[in-house]
Amino acid sequence: MKISHNFDAGAIEVVDLADPQDIRLRLRADNAADFRQWFHFRLQDAAGVALRMVFENAAQAAYPDWNGYRCVASYDRRNWFRIAATRYEDGRLVVEHTPERNSVYYAYFEPYSHERHLDLLGWAEMSPFAQVRSLGSTVEGRDIDMVMVGRPGPTRQPVWIIARQHPGETMAEWFVEGLLERLLDAADPVARKVREHAVLHIVPNMNPDGAIRGNLRTNAAGRNLNREWRDPDPLAAPEVAVVRQTMMDSGCALFLDIHGDEEMPYVFFSSAAEVPAFTAELARRQALFVDALLAASPDFQTEHGYLPGRFGEELLSLASKWVANHFGCVSLTLEMPFKDNANLPDGQCGWSAARSKRLGGAMLNAVLRHLQGG
Numbered sequence: 001m002k003i004s005h006n007f008d009a010g011a012i013e014v015v016d017l018a019d020p021q022d023i024r025l026r027l028r029a030d031n032a033a034d035f036r037q038w039f040h041f042r043l044q045d046a047a048g049v050a051l052r053m054v055f056e057n058a059a060q061a062a063y064p065d066w067n068g069y070r071c072v073a074s075y076d077r078r079n080w081f082r083i084a085a086t087r088y089e090d091g092r093l094v095v096e097h098t099p100e101r102n103s104v105y106y107a108y109f110e111p112y113s114h115e116r117h118l119d120l121l122g123w124a125e126m127s128p129f130a131q132v133r134s135l136g137s138t139v140e141g142r143d144i145d146m147v148m149v150g151r152p153g154p155t156r157q158p159v160w161i162i163a164r165q166h167p168g169e170t171m172a173e174w175f176v177e178g179l180l181e182r183l184l185d186a187a188d189p190v191a192r193k194v195r196e197h198a199v200l201h202i203v204p205n206m207n208p209d210g211a212i213r214g215n216l217r218t219n220a221a222g223r224n225l226n227r228e229w230r231d232p233d234p235l236a237a238p239e240v241a242v243v244r245q246t247m248m249d250s251g252c253a254l255f256l257d258i259h260g261d262e263e264m265p266y267v268f269f270s271s272a273a274e275v276p277a278f279t280a281e282l283a284r285r286q287a288l289f290v291d292a293l294l295a296a297s298p299d300f301q302t303e304h305g306y307l308p309g310r311f312g313e314e315l316l317s318l319a320s321k322w323v324a325n326h327f328g329c330v331s332l333t334l335e336m337p338f339k340d341n342a343n344l345p346d347g348q349c350g351w352s353a354a355r356s357k358r359l360g361g362a363m364l365n366a367v368l369r370h371l372q373g374g
């Protein structure tokens with residue numbers, strides 16, 4: 001039996017592999033910060049063997065509420081399924097699985113690889129409706145790319161959508177893939193109207209360094225990018241500095257920041273209602289946007305979400321809060337679950353890449369509603 005993790009987004013620490021019924025693992029921390037939760041590894045030579053994997057330090061994860069979480073697995077790296085026999089007990093995450101094949105991958109959530117990221121950009125580049133622009137470079141010299149849909153013009157509203165500031169939240173880039181597939185569809189009437197009324201600035205992956213390294217929350221310099229928006233450090237958080245500057249140049253009439261939430265089994269928004277510049281008019285426009293998404297996707301809900309005061313003094317260092325305060329526009333953080341949507345559970349897959357993509361497509365209805373005003 002063998003475990004390997006030296007590949008794109010691979011992350012695990014192996015403590016003891018001698019006994020298939022007592023495989024000892026540890027969640028690995030981000031490369032330069034003490035956040036841990038993401039894991040992704042390959043296990044070989046155990047077809048038909050009953051495995052019991054114990055993540056010994058699960059209680060030290062960034063978000064230790066593992067109740068209701070199920071590990072994902074795949075043999076072919078395309079089709080991922082949930083492992084029902086996943087449980088959290090005595091501060092440890094225990095996963096029991098008997099692989100059907102000699103090679104199996106286990107992960108915290110369906111990975112979104114750097115190769116797929118580059119393929120997405122290449123595909124967008126070939127669309128007659130889009131162009132890909134490099135905004136700058138990451139700490140480790142990777143491209144920070146933006147897909148731009150529509151040309152700027154006096155009647156077109158600038159819309160910004162960014163994803164994966166937290167690199168382990170891969171559902172965010174799956175969401176963007178689904179949104180782009182619909183947005184660049186010549187036959188889709190909603191997409192046509194959105195393209196007519198807006199110029200969209202879409203950053204599919206704000207944190208490619210962290211993504212490749214298998215980090216949960218930070219970039220290669222250990223920075224949580226979603227705490228850098230008030231005054232981004234151009235050396236330690238260039239990813240935010242260049243995107244924020246491009247946004248200042250273009251203006252912003254609607255902002256969406258796409259995330260995953262480790263603990264809550266729901267899709268929800270975190271709004272900017274607590275920032276000083278939030279007005280009654282902004283609240284009214286935000287309500288129209290939220291209602292449009294409710295109508296477009298039964299996976300979305302408004303009953304469950306963060307409690308007020310969650311971000312305290314850090315509030316204006318978060319992307320969607322800073323943007324709302326600076327531009328006075330509707331600005332929301334979307335959270336999708338790592339677990340499942342408890343209102344519409346899926347026993348086989350839980351919350352998944354496919355569902356994230358459908359939600360991305362559905363979001364265009366809300367974007368169009370916003371562009372039509374009222």
Ligand SMILES: [Zn+2]
Nearest residue numbers: 166169259260
């Ligand atoms: Zn996040």
